[in-house]
Amino acid sequence: MIVDTEYGVDSRYTSKNEQENQATALMEARLKRMKNLSNEQIVKAKLMQLKLKMEEYLKKPVYDKQNYFSEFLKLYIDSIYSKRSNFAQDIDIAPVSLSQVINKHREPKEEFLMKLMIHSEKAYKNVCEFHKKTWYQVYYHEKICETMSNQEKWRPEIEKKVKLSAAI
Structure with a gap:
């Protein structure tokens, strides 16, 4: 066949x-x-798909400049809410701050990541297992990839400031 x-x-x-x-x-x-799928079934399917995309991203040693964290965040919010401002209200942040994080104008603060972690635990509770550390892993994996892919920009200047005075 x-x-x-x-x-x-x-x-x-x-x-x-x-x-x-x-x-x-x-x-x-x-x-x-x-x-014939209910809205709840569609949301659950989107959340499961997002979880799988995030897990796949974390498995790959990708060194490109794509904004995975903000893209995943957009997918997460848009899967659950019709308005992003409702998500901002649910995690007690200003909609402007959320917009700045989504659009890469501002780095997410530690408290934002904590709130996102707790919100995700609640959202995924009846969908599937979602590890608490996933958002942190995605965010920091992106930071590592970004740093490694931009070495030609930062390395020459930083290397001038680093020396090894101890004999090895």
Whole structure:
């Protein structure tokens, strides 16, 4: 059996037309099923997907300049809330401060990360296991990647200030 990944249908069909018809029928059935999902089921699915994306990110030694923390934060908030200001209210921060963190105009404070950790524990409670340290790991993994990928900028100047006077 050969599986055609484009359609998600195997090669047991006698014609390309039959295969395409079955693929269309399968997609229609999936869409019909998705339309019947409750808002709660959709939120849970989005949260599970986000958790898996974050775990995958943490497994990879990525050294690029993408803003994963802020992207994950946006996905998290937008999965649960229709307005980001409601999230800001729930964690007791000013909406402007949240916007600055999301848009990388300000680094999140330690208290922000703590509140995010607690909020996530509550949000994921009935979805799946979500480790307390995940947001911290994502944030600091990004910082490490950013520092390592920008060595050509900071290293020459810093290296001038570092010496080894002890004999080894």
